[in-house]
Amino acid sequence: MSDYLQAHARAIDEAAARIAPHIRRTPTLTTDLDPDLLLKPECFQVTGSFKPRGAFNAILSLAARDPAPRGLITASSGNHAQAVALAARTAGLPAVVLIPEGANPAKVAATRALGAEVITAGISFENRDQRLAEEVAARGLALVHPYDDWDVIHGQGTAARELLEDRPDLTAIATPIGGGGLLSGTALAAKAQNQEIQVIGVEPANADDAYRSLQMKERQRLPRAPDTIADGVRTLSIGQRNFEVLVANRTIEAIVTVTEAEIEEALSTAWLRLKLALEPTGVLPLAAYLAGKLPKPQKPAGGRGPVALILTGGNFDPAGVARLLASHG
């Protein structure tokens, strides 16, 4: 194993120990769909998404500094917002969260309920990094970036670390990719353990900046917030650190894209057959699996080995899911 992977794997081990009292160890599920399919349902994580893994790791690390920061700030379309609000409250620090206008109202309400100050007025996917920099400068708060932050990346890597504890025989892991925090942590955790494990990112075809970044070997940026029901991956480009892990160090095998129809199909399958009340972003890897778009890893003995999907969250908009289920009634 390279020094690079070894150092990151150690940081993921430390993150796992740091966040253990605050997060839930989610189970590895099997299904009636395919004996080789394994699911990591992070919808059962604290706050309903995987995001507290990274947020707790970052915020507990910040809070342990001397002097500790006066408070925390982040920008998020929702799940990271709730995670930061909860971790900040746990650490006894105030939190400010910028959420783009038009975000899922359930996520906004949940963030406020956790005690964070939420600013939505005038915030868009396009201007939020700029606005974040302004608020950081004006208020002297510590930034907890949703994905371009090593502590966040190492925290997110704990999900794959748990999967590999449960099933060391895994041959592939697929996760959604937006900014790249989860996929970076997953790739580092998996490749440090076994270079043969295939790591695959899945994003909407309507938000294919990560796919193009991997092809071009250069960060690509979407011109505007993409039109996709997967509201958790509307980021315009992957982060610098994420690019370093995923593309420059080539820790992943592929990024595959799925259509909006494939995401809807996967959402129905999740609800009706897997009995998992997932949000659209959470089913991205399932959409790729169902569409036959995941590479087929081979077991040494022939046949396909166990493939794990990290299903990232369950904070869906009830009206949207109602429309989809009604069409199956």
Place this chain on the structure above:
Amino acid sequence: MSDYLQAHARAIDEAAARIAPHIRRTPTLTTDLDPDLLLKPECFQVTGSFKPRGAFNAILSLAARDPAPRGLITASSGNHAQAVALAARTAGLPAVVLIPEGANPAKVAATRALGAEVITAGISFENRDQRLAEEVAARGLALVHPYDDWDVIHGQGTAARELLEDRPDLTAIATPIGGGGLLSGTALAAKAQNQEIQVIGVEPANADDAYRSLQMKERQRLPRAPDTIADGVRTLSIGQRNFEVLVANRTIEAIVTVTEAEIEEALSTAWLRLKLALEPTGVLPLAAYLAGKLPKPQKPAGGRGPVALILTGGNFDPAGVARLLASHG
């Protein structure tokens, strides 16, 4: 421990070993609702409900007899039907299933897809026991009763056995009650391990025959199929063996009833907060918990001990779920 409990506990241990290759060991989940709440989500069981536990135990036992039966027959509103169809197929025996007219179409289709012969014409909740007896006599098939059968009861008891393996510190377990198979198995498994564990059955107020049977110490029968969205517990009365376990041997503390509104509220909570796509019958214990109707067991050190809810299945009607979610949109 009494000889009665000891003998049944041994049979549940044997059932666990017999069915292990065919069923899934479901996880014990914690939630953001309450640190003392534990969930056993049997929606993740093979076929989407706990029923294969009992069906596999009964059918594998029957298939091992010399001579083996020519085939199997049962009556069910749906989940037991799917379980029998799957277990029969696994054992290489034909299966006939009587399903009342008007049952959840998804459950009927799933049963046929598993290779069983399904008869619905002229079958009602009121006449199905009679029709079952006629078919058993006419065809010479072995009956796999959905609840009034010791092998089924012992198979269903394996869910509580797993819960107690995961959390020996449990102070209470609540399950739905229809015919009483799951509650009987749960009570036997729990009381054999620890007489202090409270065992509670939950049924719709509109189908309160079990509640009244416990009060009157005599089996009560509903005059007709009850009007409840919990379609898995529309049985008219508990079985004889179930009465023996639950009432005559008083292995349970209480049966509590919940209103249709409380069931709908629990269904919303399951999907929106717990991220579990459960069917109405599956949330009965959650409905009682949320309504504050479960007895409050005390930990020796004060405070309430861990309470487990067995959430029995996820085979819901999509149109019904869509209507309920739309009202939260």
